[in-house]
Amino acid sequence: MFYTLGSLALIAWATEVLATPVAHPMNTPSPSLAKRASCTFSGPDGAVSARKSQVDCATITLSGITVPSGTTLDLSDLADDTTVIFEGTTSWEYAEWEGPLLRIKGNGITVKGADGARLNPDGSRWWDGKGSNGGVTKPKFFAAHGLTNSTIENLYIENTPVQAVSISGCDGLTVTDVTIDNSAGDNAGGHNTDGFDIGSSSNVVITGAKVYNQDDCVAVNSGTSITFSGGTCSGGHGLSIGSVGGRSNNAVDTVTFKDSTVSNSVNGIRVKARSGETGEIKGVTYSGITLKSISKYGILIEQNYDGGDLHGEPTSGIPIADLTLENISGSGAVNSNGYNIVIVCGDGACSDWTWSDVIVTGGKDYGSCQNVPSGVSCST
Secondary structure, three states, X not given: OOOOHHHHHHHHHHHHHHHOOOOOOXXXXXXXXXXXXXXXXXXXXXXXXXXXXHHHEEEEEEEEEEEOOOOOEEEOXXXXXXXXXXXXXXXXXXXXXXXXXXXXXEEOOEEEEOOOOEEEOOHHHOOOOOHHHOOOOOOOOEEEEEEEEEEEEOOEEEOOOOOOEEEEOOEEEEEXXXXXXXXXXXXXXXXXXXXXXXXXXXXXXEEOXXXXXXXXXXXXXXXXXXXXXXXXXXXXOOEEEEEEOOOOOOEEEEEEEEEEEEEEEEEEEEEEEEOOOOOEEEEEEEEEEEEEEXXXXXXXXXXXXXXOOOOOOOOOOOOEEOOEEEEEEEOOOEOOOOEEEEEEOOOOOEEOOEEEEEEEOOOEOOOOOEOOOOOOOOOO
């Protein structure tokens, strides 16, 4: 057969094309997904190993670990969407230091306790009746700082040296069915064992919490869009705003406490603005709150907080506006030596309050209320 130069060239080209493999797109896992795994840590080396390996784990299970003295169980470098599971009893060795004993930070983080799990720092070793006001230096427990779009659920925390859970710099945090049981401190020197302290955070929802302690069940010091509902508070200082003032952030806006019970406590409902400071408290609602066995103040709203309740002169630098109390059930709830309702405001600094179905009795009327807004009374 006769081939021209042109036809030979065409045949060569076709042969080359047919001999060349066809490239197909490859489905390669992303590096982050490929290297992340389910990791379990346990024993005395578990805390250190978890800290070193946290970036590589999609799920971290902490099974009966013991945290060395003077160190933090530090999970503040978690990759997005990591799940942290506590199993068994997590314990901490003793040291006199400020803590925290536990730190968790990240985006899309899920923190949960397995059935029967306990986080127990054995706070009785530090308790001396002085809390954070003196005595031995006591570590704070859980710094839930910088959590975004995250959840904490089904944790059982017991016997913290001082404050239990600090929520700060969080946006989009849901806390469900967390128990903080410091009831052993009632007769053993527990002090300043706050349940939840909240500051500089937004869109925080706490549901179904049970707090047994010797200080505020919840204290919102600053932040916006915060809800506490379905809670049980016993033994402490009740549901609190503040104290507000003298901090880097002194604004509280849109906070709701609802459908909760406060019993065997010093206070039921408390809003504290510091004397001589500036800031704002607005849009706070207490709804469906049941009070039982309150020893000192059923409802306390003060703009003269100065290191203690009602210690200073009332000032107007932190106005309390748009405060709603509704369906507050406290018939016979206050000890006969306590006060049912106390309101001390600066001149013109409390306004637009709405109270309905507020029943708090059993104690005395407070004779030194000041600048009480219209439609509200200190008398019962």
